[in-house]
Amino acid sequence: MLAAKEILIKYWGHTSFRPMQEEIIQAALEKKDTLALLPTGGGKSVCFQVPTLMQDGICIVISPLISLMNDQVEHLKSKGIKSVAITSALTKDEVDVALNNCIYGDYKFLYLSPERLQNKSVQERIMQMNVNLITVDEAHCIAEWGYDFRPSYLHIAEIRKFLPDVPFLALTATATSDIVDDIQEKLLFREKQLLQSSFVRENLSYVVINTKQKKQKLVKILNHFKSSAIVYVGSRKQTKEITTLLRNNNISSDFYHAGLDMDVRNKKQQRWVRNQTRVMVATNAFGMGIDKDNVRIVVHINTPSSLEAYFQESGRAGRDGNLAYAILLTNKSDRIDMNQFMLSQYPSVQEIKDCYQKIADYFHVAVDSAEGQSFEFNINDFCDKYQLNAFKTYNMLKYLEKEEYIKLTDSVHTPSKLHLTVDNAELYRFQVANAHYDGFIKLLLRSYSGLFDNYVTINEITLAQRFNTSSEKIISLLEKLQQLEVLNYLPSSNAPKLILTKNRAEASNLQISAEILAERKELKRRKIADVINYSENKIVCRTQQLLSYFGEERMYKCGKCDVCVERNKIELSEKKFKKYK
Numbered sequence: 001m002l003a004a005k006e007i008l009i010k011y012w013g014h015t016s017f018r019p020m021q022e023e024i025i026q027a028a029l030e031k032k033d034t035l036a037l038l039p040t041g042g043g044k045s046v047c048f049q050v051p052t053l054m055q056d057g058i059c060i061v062i063s064p065l066i067s068l069m070n071d072q073v074e075h076l077k078s079k080g081i082k083s084v085a086i087t088s089a090l091t092k093d094e095v096d097v098a099l100n101n102c103i104y105g106d107y108k109f110l111y112l113s114p115e116r117l118q119n120k121s122v123q124e125r126i127m128q129m130n131v132n133l134i135t136v137d138e139a140h141c142i143a144e145w146g147y148d149f150r151p152s153y154l155h156i157a158e159i160r161k162f163l164p165d166v167p168f169l170a171l172t173a174t175a176t177s178d179i180v181d182d183i184q185e186k187l188l189f190r191e192k193q194l195l196q197s198s199f200v201r202e203n204l205s206y207v208v209i210n211t212k213q214k215k216q217k218l219v220k221i222l223n224h225f226k227s228s229a230i231v232y233v234g235s236r237k238q239t240k241e242i243t244t245l246l247r248n249n250n251i252s253s254d255f256y257h258a259g260l261d262m263d264v265r266n267k268k269q270q271r272w273v274r275n276q277t278r279v280m281v282a283t284n285a286f287g288m289g290i291d292k293d294n295v296r297i298v299v300h301i302n303t304p305s306s307l308e309a310y311f312q313e314s315g316r317a318g319r320d321g322n323l324a325y326a327i328l329l330t331n332k333s334d335r336i337d338m339n340q341f342m343l344s345q346y347p348s349v350q351e352i353k354d355c356y357q358k359i360a361d362y363f364h365v366a367v368d369s370a371e372g373q374s375f376e377f378n379i380n381d382f383c384d385k386y387q388l389n390a391f392k393t394y395n396m397l398k399y400l401e402k403e404e405y406i407k408l409t410d411s412v413h414t415p416s417k418l419h420l421t422v423d424n425a426e427l428y429r430f431q432v433a434n435a436h437y438d439g440f441i442k443l444l445l446r447s448y449s450g451l452f453d454n455y456v457t458i459n460e461i462t463l464a465q466r467f468n469t470s471s472e473k474i475i476s477l478l479e480k481l482q483q484l485e486v487l488n489y490l491p492s493s494n495a496p497k498l499i500l501t502k503n504r505a506e507a508s509n510l511q512i513s514a515e516i517l518a519e520r521k522e523l524k525r526r527k528i529a530d531v532i533n534y535s536e537n538k539i540v541c542r543t544q545q546l547l548s549y550f551g552e553e554r555m556y557k558c559g560k561c562d563v564c565v566e567r568n569k570i571e572l573s574e575k576k577f578k579k580y581k
Contacts, residue, residue: 168187419488
């Protein structure tokens, strides 16, 4: 087996590791459960990819976002490393083929969501794999999301029952001391082990600007810093509004949010990564796992929901080590907006039960029926019918999902896919016996490779152009070949789904704890108070304030943030400064 540095040189072209990477790699090789805290841009993926490539077997990577999984899989494939991501975009047959490849096909990385890891059939197949490491990427999601709207994060450690000797490696860029303990507890670490690099970003200048004219200030900032940038906003609607504003001021920009088709999101992201678009205006769905080192500025137009989120999103600036800016635009009305947001995010127990009853009525589901049944779900139509607030309804649905009564899938564009179900010899015999299909089958084989091994993405319009016919005719041919059991054809789809994970219950019997709701609401209130305290601070160095929040003490001030710059202007003595502080 190659040594760690040889792997690093061979696949990444680097001759030395970043701080803490070698220690984390060694812990994985020694089969120690480890929580690793590395700053954004600190090279977290190398920490699990290198030890996996040094050993026989496969690494299971539990990751929160489809886009993040797909990006990492494509990156690994570009290096010749066999990897696959099992996402909600795959059908049951595609999942089956992918898992077989992980058992028999010398694959090195299997990416899964925490929800997929709970699937019994997936667990049974994992038991047949030679697993050398289980990695939980973006592990702060266990505390940040697990309690609120992705309960599967709290069940990840159940895989230990099937793989008791396989070590866990949890990775994140942000975690307070409480979250550090929570992650290790929820993942059932055999022994606690934290390997942590400093949170300090020496090149990052934190700036808070109090202004009632946020849009005008944003335009001014982006005209001053003519570099790659991210602008974070609070809603999907705002992404379009701000993009229009910037374009009207001749600033190259585009918008991004989770409601866009996956293909559209990928194209927008790639244009930004390649510097064809200068500014990306986005919700917090954008940025996780993106490796772009020349972002000079990250602007938040809306006050973020937590300092954890702000620290991580701001950290996407200046990954090349050169001076960069994290700017928060705020005003007094933000406090009111954030408290209203919190109230809407935490509905009452009765409101949640009423929402569940309306779901049953909407789909005409009888009591004690429909477990596992899937329905196409348009939340806007649902809210219109029952005169509900869409945002509050979404949060009620997420609580029902947390309690595992339902499951929601976002609207994700799934492209058409194809898989030949016969082998090469059987296909040849079919072509000889059915000459009228021969030309079309040859076109498929010329147009796409790997059709015998896996599901391959196809484009009916492209095939129609090459076959000199209509896309409707292509679809008809594919459907007929599927009926003849020559291939499996999966047409494209855009519909979101709501799945009843249990038989429909009486709404009055739902087990939803008012005490737990109250606890989560109080925790959220404290996080919002911390963010507001940060935005209103005019005395303490912002880097010191952020580091203190994450439990790291820093003796000297950064000298770059707006607080330090103002203090330097008036040249306060240390004694006076301490008095004011």
